Structures are given as structure tokens and as C-alpha cells.
Amino acid sequence: MRSLLDAGVAMRAQAAEIAADLGGSARLIIIGSGADRIAARELTLKIEEASHIPTSMRDLETFLHGHIPACDETTGLVLIAADRRGGAKRDERAEALERASRRVGIRCHTLQAPRAPDGLPAAAGALLATAAPLQWLALELAAARGVNPDLIRREQEPYREAAAEHK
Numbered sequence: 001m002r003s004l005l006d007a008g009v010a011m012r013a014q015a016a017e018i019a020a021d022l023g024g025s026a027r028l029i030i031i032g033s034g035a036d037r038i039a040a041r042e043l044t045l046k047i048e049e050a051s052h053i054p055t056s057m058r059d060l061e062t063f064l065h066g067h068i069p070a071c072d073e074t075t076g077l078v079l080i081a082a083d084r085r086g087g088a089k090r091d092e093r094a095e096a097l098e099r100a101s102r103r104v105g106i107r108c109h110t111l112q113a114p115r116a117p118d119g120l121p122a123a124a125g126a127l128l129a130t131a132a133p134l135q136w137l138a139l140e141l142a143a144a145r146g147v148n149p150d151l152i153r154r155e156q157e158p159y160r161e162a163a164a165e166h167k
Contacts, residue, residue: 007114008132015136018078018109023144025076025107028053029067031097033060033090034083035126039113039134043080046138050149053141060090064097073105078137082113082126111137 022028028047032040037059044057058067060079071077079094098108113133116125142149153159 004114004116004128005132008129008136011114011133012136012140014111015133015140018111018137019140019144021107021109022076022078023051023141025053026074028055028076028078029063029071029106030055030057031060031063031077031079032057033093034085035123036080036083036130038123038127039080039082039130043078043130043134043137046134047141049152050138050142051145051147052153053145060093060097064093064100068100068104068106071101071104071106073107075106077101077106077108079108079110080113080130081110082116082129083122084115085122 030040030044030047032038037057040057044055047053047055079097081094083090094110098110101108111130111133113126113129116129120128139149148155152163154163
């Protein structure tokens with residue numbers, strides 16, 4: 001487990017590179033497949049909270065079959081790749097996603113999480129492997145946009161009042 005955490009912490013540089021490219025995006029799409037859907041949903045929430053970028057989570061196959069027409073060069077895409085089940089077929093579909101997306105100008109990045117230890121259920125392994133990289137990416141996107149992720153816009157009166165409405 002320690003090596004998995006160390007590998008996740010070491011991914012900050014990759015997260016910073018992705019954030020530098022995607023920080024100016026009008027919106028982001030986070031793609032997950034299999035157990036990576038859980039991490040994709042979590043990253044979607046973290047980015048919206050920390051960076052204030054409108055972000056949607058999509059399943060790999062669903063995105064390929066209908067969402068590309070709503071995207072263009074103002075869209076950034078992050079594909080989560082931690083769940084190793086599915087092998088070559090999932091890799092081929094991910095490559096098809098990247099080719100199709102780039103063709104219409106979407107800026108694409110794959111967050112290739114470290115390999116989880118053998119013996120863990122797929123979902124648990126994928127979640128553990130992505131925990132640190134997701135945090136880094138959310139933090140680096142906030143930094144790229146000049147946003148303080150800790151405040152969740154509570155320094156602005158309307159957002160502070162909106163938060164009080166649902167407590």
C-alpha cells in the first residue's frame with residue numbers, strides 16, 4: 001500500500017501538466033469506464049468545487065456514442081485509467097475516444113493511475129490508485145485558474161448565502 005501512495009504522490013507533476021493545458025477550458029468532461037466511473041464522478045465534483053469549471057462525468061461508451069457533437073476546442077477531457085480489467089478492448093476504445101475527440105479540437109489527457117496491489121477488488125484498487133492523482137489534479141486546476149479551493153466561493157456573499165440555504 002505504501003508504494004501505491006508514493007506513486008500517487010509522485011503524480012503531481014503529471015497533474016500540473018494536465019492542469020496547465022486544461023485550466024483555461026470552458027468546461028471539462030471526465031471519462032470513466034468500469035470501476036473508474038467512481039473516480040470520474042469524484043473528480044467531477046472536486047473540479048467544480050475547487051476550480052469552478054463546469055464539469056460532467058461520462059461513461060466511455062456513452063461519450064463515444066453521442067456527446068462529442070456538444071464539444072469543441074473549448075472543451076477539455078480527462079480519461080481516468082486505473083481499472084485494468086477489460087484489457088486490450090478497453091484500451092482500444094479509449095484510443096478511439098482520444099482520436100475522435102482530438103479530431104474536433106477537444107484537448108485530451110489520460111490520468112494513468114498507478115497499479116493497485118493484487119488481491120484487491122477492482123473497485124477498491126481503482127479508488128486507491130486514483131485517490132492522490134485526483135486530489136492533485138483538482139488542486140493544480142485551481143492553481144492554474146488562480147482559485148482558492150478551500151473557500152468554495154464562500155468569500156462571495158451569494159455563494160455563502162446559497163450554502164446556508166441547504167445546511
